[in-house]
Amino acid sequence: MHILVTAGPTREPIDPVRFLTNRSSGKMGYELAAAFAHAGHTVLLVSGPTALDVPDRVDFLPVETAAEMHAAVANHLERMDIAVFAAAVADYTPSTVAPEKVKKSADTLTLELVKTPDILGSARTPFGFAGTLVGFAAETENLEANAREKLTRKRCDLIVANDVSKPGIGFDSDQNEILLVYPDHSEALPQASKHDLAHQLVQAILELYTAQKK
């Protein structure tokens, strides 16, 4: 099967030397891409900048900004059977990029930000993706309710939710603890390495795909 995985943070430029980004390490997405490839599938990993090695037997498409990730996904989504959006995409980007390095002068400096395109939210419409669609939700409160709202709004088949306020798991950690939120039920996967969780998740996603095909 053909599987698309987005991973990592995005980098939104302010000027030629500065950017806005977030704490995503990309580990969960890279582990997922590796686990799908290990299971024999053809994987395209669309990733923002990370310090990680590209997993073996995974096709790699590096991007920097949310807009670039949006364009990459738009180009490749149609031929995919499963799409997993694990990237921590910036919600806002500077409205203009200064052509030269911004000089230190006034005591305050205001950055104007504009919304980035919601890539996962575009998958069904306008991209027309009909395959199995999996999103992630990083939350600091009301984990299940917020994830369930995202599931409906972004027309996903599954949301993988994690509580990023818990110490020792999630962002930039090798460990995670996740809640699988399906349209009709939820299932908690207890704390484990991202490597082990990726294998459990791949099983769950492949089962979901098979159930939808019946």
Ligand code: C5P
């Ligand atoms: O709405 P929120 O950003 O919390 O949703 C998270 C999910 O949406 C993740 O799967 C993330 O990869 C995806 N997303 C996206 N494009 C954005 C923002 C989030 O694909 N601009």
